[in-house]
Amino acid sequence: MTTATLPPLSPRQERILRAIAAFWAKYRCSPSYRELVDACKLSSTSVATYNVRALIGCGLLDSMGFDVSRSLRLTETGLAWLGLETCERCGGRGMVERDGAGAQR
Numbered sequence: 001m002t003t004a005t006l007p008p009l010s011p012r013q014e015r016i017l018r019a020i021a022a023f024w025a026k027y028r029c030s031p032s033y034r035e036l037v038d039a040c041k042l043s044s045t046s047v048a049t050y051n052v053r054a055l056i057g058c059g060l061l062d063s064m065g066f067d068v069s070r071s072l073r074l075t076e077t078g079l080a081w082l083g084l085e086t087c088e089r090c091g092g093r094g095m096v097e098r099d100g101a102g103a104q105r
Contacts, residue, residue, distance in 0.1 A: 006081045007058040013051050015040045017060060020072055021082055030072035 009017065019039040023031040033045040033052075042048050052072065055061040060078035064071035079085050 006077065012040070013055055016048065016051050017055060017078060017082065021074055021084060024074065030070045032070060
């Protein structure tokens with residue numbers, strides 16, 4: 001997916017996507033919905049769930065199901081939207097920033 005075809009996000013959805021990426025980078029798992037509420041200063045877990053589902057619908061996040069805890073993962077499209085890519089040196093479990101030429105920094 002090229003940058004031109006990446007979906008537009010609301011400021012709240014962008015905050016949620018960035019919070020998930022930051023949590024993954026630090027803890028190597030996704031945040032709980034309560035942690036998303038706290039990190040993004042949302043009013044409730046319902047707001048978090050609504051926006052996470054929208055991000056899944058856009059193809060930026062993937063989930064093993066809403067009944068599985070900490071199952072959110074950024075897709076390749078989600079990583080591209082944030083200017084990140086998976087780190088091949090760590091078996092694809094980490095994320096690194098991409099420079100303008102697509103090289104890992």
